[in-house]
Amino acid sequence: MSRVVHFEIPVDDPERAGEFYGAVFGWEAHKWGPQDYWTMATGQEPGTGPGAEGALTPRAEAPEGVLVYVDVEDVDTALAMVEKAGGSVVHGKMPIPTIGWSAHVRDSEGNLIGLFQSDESATAGTDLS
Numbered sequence: 001m002s003r004v005v006h007f008e009i010p011v012d013d014p015e016r017a018g019e020f021y022g023a024v025f026g027w028e029a030h031k032w033g034p035q036d037y038w039t040m041a042t043g044q045e046p047g048t049g050p051g052a053e054g055a056l057t058p059r060a061e062a063p064e065g066v067l068v069y070v071d072v073e074d075v076d077t078a079l080a081m082v083e084k085a086g087g088s089v090v091h092g093k094m095p096i097p098t099i100g101w102s103a104h105v106r107d108s109e110g111n112l113i114g115l116f117q118s119d120e121s122a123t124a125g126t127d128l129s
Contacts, residue, residue, distance in 0.1 A: 005116055006069035007054045010062035014038050017056050029056055036061075067104075069114035075101045078115050082107075095122040 011017035018029030018038060029038040036058045043051015052068075072078040075093045082089065086108040093103050101117040 002070045002072055004052050004068050005071040006052055006114070008057045008062055008067045008069075008114075009054065010059040010065060011056045012059050014056045014058075021056075027054070064112050067112055067114050069102065069116040072115050072117055075103050075115050075117040078117075079103055079105065082115075095124055097122060097124050 009017070009021075014029065014031075014036070018040075021027045021029065021040060025042070027040040027042055029040050031037070032039045032055070038056040040054040040056065041051070042054055079089055079092065082105045088106045089103065090106055090112065091104040093101050096102055098120055100119045100122050103115045105113050105115060107113055
């Protein structure tokens with residue numbers, strides 16, 4: 001069974017949002033890399049226990065609202081299953097270098113859902129064909 005492993009919350013002011021989520025839930029937001037992206041741990045250390053990892057992202061990059069990512073064993077297989085079940089692919093398999101693969105799909109009701117496959121060997125130059 002797959003589970004939600006990551007989510008992204010669109011924000012206008014990441015510092016204000018980070019303070020809000022810290023005050024309400026005890027989550028700590030930390031800027032990650034050079035892009036406008038702030039990660040938040042919502043449970044134990046990443047990968048060691050319950051709790052999905054989250055992030056704050058600029059609202060302009062997430063106009064549809066909160067986006068959840070579901071862990072899958074294989075993104076390519078999951079994409080085929082989405083289409084067979086009546087969904088559609090929005091963004092095909094994309095590398096997250098040294099972390100894994102992601103893709104965006106729409107479910108049968110039109111909701112945007114992220115797929116995530118862990119794979120430390122993923123690189124930006126990996127051939128996706």
